[in-house]
Amino acid sequence: MDTLGLVESRSIAAGVNLADGMVKVAQVELVRAGTICSGRYFICLGGDRQAVQTAVSHAEQSGSALAGSYVISGVSPQVLAVLKKSVQPGTPGALGVVECRTVSAGIAAADAAVKRSGISLLRLVTGQGINGKSYFVFSGDVASVQEAADAAKTALGRHLIESVVIARPDASVVRALTSGVR
Structure with missing residues (x-):
């Protein structure tokens, strides 16, 4: 595929x-x-x-x-893996979170972000329980995460709600975003 x-x-x-x-x-x-x-x-x-x-x-x-x-x-293998929920996060140097107005735009933007920069896609949340919106979480070094966030913003246009880049995120925040707080 x-x-x-x-x-x-x-x-x-x-x-x-x-x-x-x-x-x-x-x-x-x-x-x-x-x-x-x-x-x-x-x-x-x-x-x-x-x-x-x-x-x-x-x-x-x-x-x-x-x-x-x-x-x-040419969909990114990372996008396919995250859709199948088979990603294990490490400890990132930076974390990016992009929130989108629709599910389809979010998946397309995640693919654009992965293809543009050397990041790891950690999670993609699609619509259920968040009023039809989506968001995705990715990690890497600060420059790569910022480049990926910029690519996602460009891909999303009017479908962008918010985008953040967090340098040196706390491990508990990474766990909460990728698999729930433990």
């Missing part, structure tokens, strides 16, 4: 219908689909670029109200 397609529907019922249509119109794998806060439905699918583009175009041309749609080619 080299490409991800992300579609965020403003309606749950329409989202279910879109997911069904998307997997029928192209040879794609449904990676994740389900409700997120604010009554939205999030669809994440993977496959080769042409198939994913066909499926996302189907959703975009459906007439359904979408909160976002993206096609990410």
Whole structure:
């Protein structure tokens, strides 16, 4: 799987219908689909670029109200790992947190940040329990974290809520952000 397609529907019922249509119109794998806060439905699918583009175009041309749609080619292995929740954080020199208005924009921005700078993506929180928003957490040296945060801001545009870079974060803060306070 080299490409991800992300579609965020403003309606749950329409989202279910879109997911069904998307997997029928192209040879794609449904990676994740389900409700997120604010009554939205999030669809994440993977496959080769042409198939994913066909499926996302189907959703975009459906007439359904979408909160976002993206096609990410050459998706970063770090983004795939964090979506599967298989990341173990170390002790970072700096920590970055970027908060986004939508789930789909957050995943696209995380991919842009990872590709732009030598950071480690630690966590990606997608929509549930946070009113349909998303945020991602990453670490590295201060310069790399700042460069990644800047790349995310550029990628997000109006979908950016807030971005912070924390030099020498306390270990308890890192634990809280990546796996809960222990």
